[in-house]
Amino acid sequence: MEFPDGNEYTKARWELGKALFYDPILSKSGKTSCSSCHKTEFAFADNAALSLGDENQEGTSNSPTLTNIGYNPYFTRAGGVPTLEMQVLVPIQEHNEFNNNIVFIADTLKKIPFYEKAAQYAYKRDPDAFVITRALANFERTLISGNSEYDKFIQGKSEAKFGASEVRGMQLFMSDKTNCSSCHSGFNFSNYNFENNGLYEQYNESGRFRLTQNQEDIGKFKVPTLRNIAFTAPYMHDGSLGTLEDVVEHYNSGGKNQINKSSFLKPLNLSNQEKADLVAFLRSLSDLEFINKKDFKK
Numbered sequence: 001m002e003f004p005d006g007n008e009y010t011k012a013r014w015e016l017g018k019a020l021f022y023d024p025i026l027s028k029s030g031k032t033s034c035s036s037c038h039k040t041e042f043a044f045a046d047n048a049a050l051s052l053g054d055e056n057q058e059g060t061s062n063s064p065t066l067t068n069i070g071y072n073p074y075f076t077r078a079g080g081v082p083t084l085e086m087q088v089l090v091p092i093q094e095h096n097e098f099n100n101n102i103v104f105i106a107d108t109l110k111k112i113p114f115y116e117k118a119a120q121y122a123y124k125r126d127p128d129a130f131v132i133t134r135a136l137a138n139f140e141r142t143l144i145s146g147n148s149e150y151d152k153f154i155q156g157k158s159e160a161k162f163g164a165s166e167v168r169g170m171q172l173f174m175s176d177k178t179n180c181s182s183c184h185s186g187f188n189f190s191n192y193n194f195e196n197n198g199l200y201e202q203y204n205e206s207g208r209f210r211l212t213q214n215q216e217d218i219g220k221f222k223v224p225t226l227r228n229i230a231f232t233a234p235y236m237h238d239g240s241l242g243t244l245e246d247v248v249e250h251y252n253s254g255g256k257n258q259i260n261k262s263s264f265l266k267p268l269n270l271s272n273q274e275k276a277d278l279v280a281f282l283r284s285l286s287d288l289e290f291i292n293k294k295d296f297k298k
């Protein structure tokens with residue numbers, strides 16, 4: 001993982017970032033923390049379709065996993081945020097999330113001896129906006145996962161739990177028959193493009209269009225990673241698909257007739273066995289070591 005200049009990894013920065021990640025002091029009511037919506041046991045995603053905000057306001061989209069988040073070239077599904085440091089400001093200010101203000105948070109933290117000391121120790125300054133955004137990003141960049149059964153299998157490890165169904169599912173996933181790996185490619189199973197995967201004919205949440213106002217971007221979202229996907233149900237930007245079986249049925253249907261739908265999507269006519277194999281492969285991307293890692297927990 002590359003850390004940017006001025007925010008190189010140090011244990012002190014990481015520890016401060018971790019403390020902030022789990023501290024509800026960042027929210028207006030003092031009840032919500034980053035971990036309220038990004039829960040360790042769900043690979044730092046949430047099991048609610050739409051996570052509730054600080055005063056139980058319903059959010060507008062499903063909380064994404066933070067698995068390997070530091071490898072993303074930009075942030076949020078619409079792609080409007082260029083760095084992890086800047087992304088921290090989004091939940092802090094969002095009315096539906098912390099509903100707070102970073103200057104106010106900094107003033108509060110300065111009066112708490114633990115944060116004052118930890119900030120001086122980590123960045124040689126008071127716990128201001130610079131410190132809060134950098135420390136949280138420093139912690140997030142260490143949320144690295146790469147030890148799933150699939151990883152063990154491709155590294156040739158004999159303990160890999162990767163049987164015949166997983167092998168067939170992998171081949172299907174990588175094939176021209178499904179095109180899954182045309183979008184979900186590389187180490188993180190994402191090419192980080194914006195794509196319309198035909199979820200709706202009419203999108204309520206218009207995705208990248210919100211940012212660009214370009215008609216061709218309606219219904220386009222960042223291609224998400226599929227690592228730890230078995231832990232992060234429900235699925236899609238709005239959490240509208242409950243299970244991996246539902247996701248496979250969606251792709252099997254070829255998706256809804258939407259003008260921006262990618263030409264990679266088409267009806268697949270998968271057999272029941274093929275559907276089960278695809279699901280088995282998706283489940284093999286689970287990294288138990290990652291969600292159970294003591295270091296990452298509160």
Ligand code: HEC
Nearest residue numbers: 033034037051052053061062063064075076077087091097
């Ligand atoms: C109320 C729920 C909620 C809280 C609290 C929250 N988040 Fe999020 N987070 C979300 C949602 C929903 C998104 C997706 C937003 C989007 O894509 O438009 C998101 C997106 C992100 C992303 C970008 C993910 C990506 O794939 O681009 C990061 C990083 C992140 N959150 C980190 C944090 C941090 C750090 C905190 C605490 C400072 C935090 N979140 C607090 C719900 C929450």
Ligand code: HEC
Nearest residue numbers: 178179180183195197221222223224235236237251262264
């Ligand atoms: C054209 C590019 C494209 C292709 C091809 C594609 N996907 Fe996706 N996939 C996406 C996008 C974009 C999303 C996110 C959509 C959203 O948030 O509404 C997504 C979401 C998903 C999700 C849910 C992720 C989450 O965190 O909610 C899964 C699982 C998934 N795809 C699996 C597959 C499988 C299996 C295939 C092949 C049958 C496939 N995808 C083919 C672009 C693609």
